[in-house]
Amino acid sequence: MTTLDDLDERLASMSPEELALLEEELRAKVWAKRWGRWQPYPWQVAPEHIETLGWWLQLGGRGTGKTDGCARYMVEHVNGPPCDPRLKGGHRMAIVAPTQGDAVEACVNGPSGLKGHDPRVMLRTTAGGTFARWPSGAEAKLFGAHSPDDVERLRAGGNRCLVWMEEAAAMRRLSEAITHSAMGLRIGSRPHYIASTTPKPRREIRDLVGRDDVHVTRGRTRDAIHLPALMRTKLIAQYAGTRLERQELDGELITDVEGALWSWSLLDATRVGAMPNTARLVVAVDPAATSTDEADEMGIIVAGLSQAYVPDLNRTMRQHGYVLDDLSGRMPPIEAVRRAVQAYHAHRADAIVAEVNNGGEWIGTVVRQVDPTVNYRTVHASRGKATRAEPVAALFEQRAAHIVNSLPTVEEQLATWVPGDDSPDRLDALVWALTDLMLAPAGNLAAVA
CATH class of the missing domain: 3.30.420.240 (Nucleotidyltransferase; domain 5)
Incomplete structure (x- = not known):
């Protein structure tokens, strides 16, 4: 029978290279075990052949798993056919959030982020930027959309096969983020976007919803049965009866509010x-x-x-x-x-x-x-x-x-x-x-x- 002391002794005798290989194997086993347990909501499932549409836009109320759905999709994309076999890992992607810190916290490190779906993902910061990287060599570069410097980084962001726009309606420079990321969306035969956001009737979001190449899925907080009941009750109590209930809970794109001084x-x-x-x-x-x-x-x-x-x-x-x-x-x-x-x-x-x-x-x-x-x-x-x-x-x-x-x-x-x-x-x-x-x-x- 192997004891903990035996395991400690074996680990102590291993070289750094052997330890790194063991860690990679363990991460792969954990990923495989977790992968089959995910129970998605209908709105978290991408439409078939999404890559031929151009955009998958998740509009959802609070707690409906929008980030979770996009993170799952990106991990699945990485582990699917390579977009460009000449690239190490076959994929070069981008994640754009309101700030780069949001991209790190929500899209990579958070419980609904990439690491939650694939523990093999490693966050690395180099002279070229901050990246989420897979053992295969596939990578997703992280961007913000808040300051003029963020826009310049996006302008020079390089070519990508997939762009994830997280909380798009909260981006200060959403229009520029879309414009500059689209310039580099040209790896493979079917580069495309995925996006997740609580809807706000900004011009850019309204335009996306009206486009033929954008597939929209919608989730409601009251239907988010995986969300703890106490949290659902709290969110519903916070917004129920207000003008923002449809937006913040039901994920609807509301129009102008009657009686508001601004439209x-x-x-x-x-x-x-x-x-x-x-x-x-x-x-x-x-x-x-x-x-x-x-x-x-x-x-x-x-x-x-x-x-x-x-x-x-x-x-x-x-x-x-x-x-x-x-x-x-x-x-x-x-x-x-x-x-x-x-x-x-x-x-x-x-x-x-x-x-x-x-x-x-x-x-x-x-x-x-x-x-x-x-x-x-x-x-x-x-x-x-x-x-x-x-x-x-x-x-x-x-x-x-x-x-x-x-x-x-x-x-x-x-x-x-x-x-x-x-x-x-x-x-x-x-x-x-x-x-x-x-x-x-x-x-x-x-x-x-």
Whole structure:
């Protein structure tokens, strides 16, 4: 009978090469054992001959296994026929997520990622980038779609046979990610995309759903029977009865919300690709109520006012407002202030503007502690939120305010908030920023000659 001491002795006597071979064999056995146990939902199964369609797009509510389905498909693809027999392993793929960190955590290391389906997958970072690699030599390069640098990396991302777009609707630069990844999708006779996302009615997602070469599968949270019942109940309780229930739970692509001050079509119509030279720029902060509150989001929005006077929809010459960045999130108050101060310096802003009505006086003290050189001023809400937001929405309707590129989370808040509801912090920060730049100061309008 072999004892643990015997095994330890045998392992100690093995060379590094023999240990590496043993580890590879064990990983292969674990993979083979796990592979047959997977019980997919119907929406996690790719359509037959998906490679001839161009795209497989999974739209699903929370907890429906979208990442799991795509990871399974990629592992199956790697272990199928080579797309190019000349390549080591036969496959060169790409994974694009909102950030490269998301690609690592969700698509590779997470419980629904590649390693969960194939423990032989190894994550490697080299001078050429970060890769998920298989023993055969097949690889998937990991990309983000958040910053201009991410877009440049995608532009030079190399040729691929399969691209996985994870949480596509949450990508800040989704349009550019699709454009640049498509340029390199040319290995083999049938290169194609797979994509997984909770649907949001962004223009790019709407366009994909309407295309003939995109096969869409849909999953609902209430049908996700493998999800623990307690978690299903919690998610349903969180969204049931709200306007986001169909989107967040049922995976539907909802359209404009009745009564919302902004519409998706309005945001698309006013969107621009770049910010012109600025006359003024501010970082607006809508803080949590107290300096110890981490439950609420800290709204942090960067916006600028153009130097040039440009006609609006009514042919009135005026300086236009541009929303450049959304740095909001749930974070400790000190981190929120540091993030705002960093943005102040990075964008060479004129001021940090903070709303202090609901106990937000703490933010001025913390700003002075972090950087006493910052130009900081406060604003006080003397009117209701709807009254403050309506003039800013009107700026968009007049085609005088714009979002630069894409800011998915703040756009979703704009397009789904109805006056009377509690307004989210990102929306509030955007309202404060454009109010300070365009509505509070005088003299930024000039009549058309």
